[in-house]
Amino acid sequence: MDGVVSETVVVCPSCGETAGAGARFCESCGAALGGPTPEATTPEPSSAEASLTPPGPDGDADPTPPPAACACGGGVAPDGYCEQCGARAPVARDHLEEQPAPHVAGVTDVGVRRRRNEDAMALGVAGDVTVLVVCDGVSSAPDSDVASQAAATAARDVLVAGAADVTRGDAGAWSRLLVEAGHRADDAARDAVDDAIARQDPPSCTFVAAVVGRELLAAAWLGDSRVYWLPDTGTPEQLTEDDSVAAELMAGGMPRAAAERSPDAHAITRWLGADAHDATARTVATRPGGPGWVLACSDGLWNYASAPEVVADLLRDAVGRVGADPAALSRDLVAWAKAAGGHDNVTVALARVTWPAAAATEPAPDTNAEDPGTAPTVRRRSPGSLPEEPDPPAP
Structure with missing residues (x-):
């Protein structure tokens, strides 16, 4: 806990997180630790945590208050314990399910730890x-949960509203719309918290989006959330390429398993938020054949199943x-990730699609290389961001 100095390290028997000496309950999972009760054993909630609830139909926060009583019958303090x-008393955001149509659904869950x-x-x-x-809030920045929901909702709204104006087989048009959605998501992430711009560590999040039509599958991303194409028969694909240190190591020749186990594997190199230097999403489009x-x-999820053939x-x-x-299926995959360790929040969104038979032999149309949504992949990172790389020389 911040501000507590102790020579004794207490480890939670439930989740393995450390706690300050004398702490009675784990700040991560709420499990009992034993020992005397200190004057204050739980951290102050973030500015948005006390009212953290799922969005309503119009994207605004649901006004339903957090639970007043715990399952054991005890009262819930303002800090949520x-x-x-x-x-820790559960809140609605801990586990949300969404199914706008029979063929598409998703689940997001707080995980285990x-x-x-x-x-x-x-x-x-x-x-x-x-x-x-799907957007994944950066855990080191307070209120990233608020930023991620605002970004995801804003992007979804742009894509749903713009779909009517896009020719179904036009990869360039879909790419431009996805880039616009990424920019609107960035605006929403920046505006979600009033003082975000003034913070040294402002709330931020990853971004990944997929649009699926009769003729084309297109995706856009910043960060390390992913889109996979998993055909019933044929070769599965990871369509997105992470903006992360692990991806840089893989590009340098390191095997996937080793790169994703490296100490800084999950350090992302692009994101959305007030301190983002590049919020133009990269995009990809494909015409897979068959269902x-x-x-x-x-x-x-992909912490425990990364390679596309493993996910398939x-x-x-x-x-x-x-x-x-x-x-x-989304519920089952989330439960599987939690059973595998559940160290992080888990979000799974699935759409079932059946492609026209001719799609198997038709390549996606050529796109304009000058279009920011269809430009070739360019890796961007600050000097010194990779392990053992020297810092840039002083000016």
Whole structure:
């Protein structure tokens, strides 16, 4: 806990997080630690945490207050913990499910070890177009949970509203719309917290979006949330390429498994928020043939299943157990990630699609290389951001 100095390290028996000497309850999961009760054992909530609830139909926060009583019967203090047993009282944002149509659904969950859910999703359907958006708040920055929800909702709204004006097979037009959605998401993340610009560590988040139509699948991203194409038959693909240190190491020749286990693997190099230097999303478009699934997720899932063939096997196994309902599958994949460790928040969004038979032999149309949404992939990072790289020389 910040501000507590102690020579004794207490480890939570439930989640493994450390706590200050004399702490009675774990600040991460609320489990009892034992020992005397200090004057104050729980941290102050962030400026938005006390009222953290899921968005209503219009994207605004639901005014429903947090629970007044814990499952044990004790009262819940303003910091969100039970005054009797010390457990953290759940809030609605801890686990949310969304299914705007029978073929598309998603689940976002706090996971096992995080105090709050900083992931967010927003799903939509516009005629024959399906929209998936996932944003993952940066845990080191307070109020990133607020920023991520604002960003996801803003991007979804742009994509749903703009779908009517885009020719279904026009990859360039979809790319431009996705880039616009990313910029609007960045604006929303910056505006979600009043003093974000003045903060040294402002709230921020990743961004990934997918639009699925009759003829094309297009995706856009900043950070390390991902979109996968998982066909019923054929080769699965990770369509997005992480903006992260791990991706840089892989580009340098390091195997995926080793790169994703490196100490700074999850350090992202691009994001949304007041301190973002580049909020223009990179995009990709493809015409896969035959039926399959589009999966958008946060790293809470791919921490435990990263390679596309592994994700495809995981989904195939889930279909065999729970059927093809995307809500049941999303729920199952989230539960699997939690059982595998659940160290991070977990978000899974799935859309079932059936492509025209001719799509298997038709490449996606050429796009304008000068269009910011269809420009070739360019890696951007600050000098000194990779391990063992020397700092830039002083001016």
